[in-house]
Amino acid sequence: MFTVGIIGTGAISDAHLSAYSELADEVPDLRIVALADLSRSGPEAKREAFGLAEARVYDDVAAMLEAEELDLVSIATPPSAHAPLAVQVLDAGVNVVVEKPMATSLEECDAMLAAQERSGKTLSVIAQNxxxxxxxxxxxxxxxxxxxxxxxxxxxxxxxxxxxxxxxxxxxxxxxxxxxxxxxxxxxxxxxxxxxxxxxxxxxxxxxxxxxxxxxxxxxxxxxxxxxxxxxxxxxxxxxxxxxxxxxxxxxxxxxxxxxxxxxxxxxxxxxxxxxxxxxxxxxxxxxxxxxxxxTRTRHAGQLADVVAAVREGRDPQVTGHDGRGAxxxxxxxxxxxxxxxxxxxxxxxxxxxxxxxxxxxxxxxxxxxxxxxxxxxxxxxxxxxAQAEASDEATAPGAAAADPAVAPRD
Structure with missing residues (x-):
């Protein structure tokens, strides 16, 4: 089984959840097993909206990382939270794909790349266009x-x-x-x-x-x-x-x-x-x-298909952390x-x-x-x-948004 966790269950998480669902025929053993936010209401709403009855919800990222055996985590939070969360997940030995922008400073980008280097895990940044x-x-x-x-x-x-x-x-x-x-x-x-x-x-x-x-x-x-x-x-x-x-x-x-x-x-x-x-x-x-x-696949589904394949094949994804840093x-x-x-x-x-x-x-x-x-x-x-051609990365979120910069929804 290829297990996925989502951190941040606001608007942008819809694009990730939909993309992973679309990949089911290509990666039949892929499962979204965990959803995390500071408030459980957001993950619970997404679990219901996307029919993820077996996924567990968390209001603490550390607890999720300790409890779950995860292959990949999508980070879908406001930009100011990307770096600390990515470093936390990578240091826990889990591969990461983080929403755009990679971080709010080059210093934070380099901290993320350093965590990738010491963990030996994959770090990719969403560039779905x-x-x-x-x-x-x-x-x-x-x-x-x-x-x-x-x-x-x-x-x-x-x-x-x-x-x-x-x-x-x-x-x-x-x-x-x-x-x-x-x-x-x-x-x-x-x-x-x-x-x-x-x-x-x-x-x-x-x-x-x-x-x-x-x-x-x-x-x-x-x-x-x-x-x-x-x-x-x-x-x-x-x-x-x-x-x-x-x-x-x-x-x-x-x-x-x-x-x-x-x-x-x-x-x-x-x-x-x-x-x-x-x-x-x-x-x-x-x-x-x-x-x-x-x-074969476009936008988030195309990129996340590549990330999943990169993790399984032990290769770099087409969009690396260094690409995210460049932006x-x-x-x-x-x-x-x-x-x-x-x-x-x-x-x-x-x-x-x-x-x-x-x-x-x-x-x-x-x-x-x-x-x-x-x-x-x-x-x-x-x-x-x-704009409709690029709307999926700003889709409306079902359910309430969290009110904390660590895991609150993005645009």
């Missing part, structure tokens, strides 16, 4: 070299959240949430940026709070990433109506984008483009994309550049103050002060033309 057909298509086209050298990439992580979104007790402060949409929403696109392009050489950025005067953190940031011979721009937002996320890769021969579109120009003798572009290059890229195999490093560089109003070179070393836990709390501006604090928010569901 790598298991989306359109993203796999972009990656394959880019890796094929058919675009030619990259010139420019545009990444738009555009969401909209109403004023009351930041009334939830743990949202909207640097201490408990770790940041605004740059960390907690754009982390998906930041991971994709690193997956597609690699680590940039340098970052500059600006941020503000445009619409949420009940939150300390930013609700909008814009960053420029410098690569050797190209630039990328990244917008992270919860103030954009329509919620249209996109990735556009501009190469020497053509551009491809998500949502999927191919464009290619051909030059006249004077360098200006022909009106109809280069139909041959467009056809070549469309034909190549059409040959790509479809994914946090880029977020850290964006925040540092915006706060200090300067260009930040990568990698960020341990000597940089922003490497440490607590520096953002000390140095980040409070755009506004938090004015409300509610324990739970029910009935939440994202909207927008393209």
């Amino acid at each position: 790598r298991w989306r057909e359109e993203m796999v298509r972009l990656k394959a086209v880019l890796d094929s070299g058919k675009l030619g050298p990259l010139s420019h990439t545009r990444i738009a992580s555009l969401w909209w959240r109403g004023h009351s979104y930041y009334d939830l007790w743990w949202r909207g402060t640097w201490a408990s949430e770790g940041g605004g949409p740059t960390l907690n929403h754009a982390i998906h696109h930041i991971d994709l940026t690193l997956w597609l392009l690699g680590r940039p050489r340098a970052v500059t950025a600006m941020m503000t709070n445009a619409q949420h005067d009940n939150a300390e953190v930013e609700d909008l940031s814009a960053a420029i990433l410098q690569y050797e011979h190209s630039l990328a721009e990244l917008t992270s937002s919860v103030v954009h109506h329509g919620q249209k996320q996109e990735v556009i890769l501009q190469g020497a021969r053509a551009s491809v984008s998500q949502p999927w579109e191919v464009a290619a120009e051909v030059a006249r003798p004077n360098g200006f483009p022909e009106p109809d572009g280069d139909a041959d290059v467009v056809a070549e890229l469309e034909e190549f994309a059409a040959t790509l195999p479809q994914l 946090v490093e880029l977020v850290t560089a964006i925040y540092e550049a915006a706060i200090e109003r300067r260009v930040v070179d990568l990698p960020i070393t341990a000597e940089d103050p922003y490497y440490r836990s607590g520096t953002l709390v000390e140095r980040a501006p409070h755009f506004f002060e938090k004015t409300a604090s509610v324990g739970t928010q029910e009935g939440y569901m994202p909207t927008g033309a393209t």
Whole structure:
């Protein structure tokens, strides 16, 4: 039997519970045997909602780890709790997959990686958008070299959240949430940026709070990433109506984008483009994309299938703890550049103050002060033309949410 435990039974845990259920035909001996939260009401509600009659519920993580023989634990809590819980589980000799973002500082990420190293266990970080057909298509086209050298990439992580979104007790402060949409929403696109392009050489950025005067953190940031011979721009937002996320890769021969579109120009003798572009290059890229195999499983189910297989096969998962750290490093560089109003070179070393836990709390501006604090928010569901494709990681949680940062629900 392959046994799984879940820590944190709020909104994001639905994606994990659903994914493990979907894997039942592929891994017939997989069982969710334990659910933990500070209050038993959350685990009990999830046990009922997902038909997990044999799963045991806990209001103490240490008790769960002592009582259960677990192969894998999913950590689905607010970001500030990821590091201590992951270290605790790894030190107990159990493999871990932790929700995004990996942690709220590079110092915490390295503590998690150190725990993985001394335990010899697996540590993976959720980056479920790598298991989306359109993203796999972009990656394959880019890796094929058919675009030619990259010139420019545009990444738009555009969401909209109403004023009351930041009334939830743990949202909207640097201490408990770790940041605004740059960390907690754009982390998906930041991971994709690193997956597609690699680590940039340098970052500059600006941020503000445009619409949420009940939150300390930013609700909008814009960053420029410098690569050797190209630039990328990244917008992270919860103030954009329509919620249209996109990735556009501009190469020497053509551009491809998500949502999927191919464009290619051909030059006249004077360098200006022909009106109809280069139909041959467009056809070549469309034909190549059409040959790509479809994914067996997508999003959380695809990634968790890989994690389970990695544990059983004794190999690294496709998304490692080092990948999760890379995303946090880029977020850290964006925040540092915006706060200090300067260009930040990568990698960020341990000597940089922003490497440490607590520096953002000390140095980040409070755009506004938090004015409300509610324990739970029910009935939440994202909207927008393209947000539905990414909604499963922010699904509504049945049952009450815990009111403690260690195991409370995420967005």
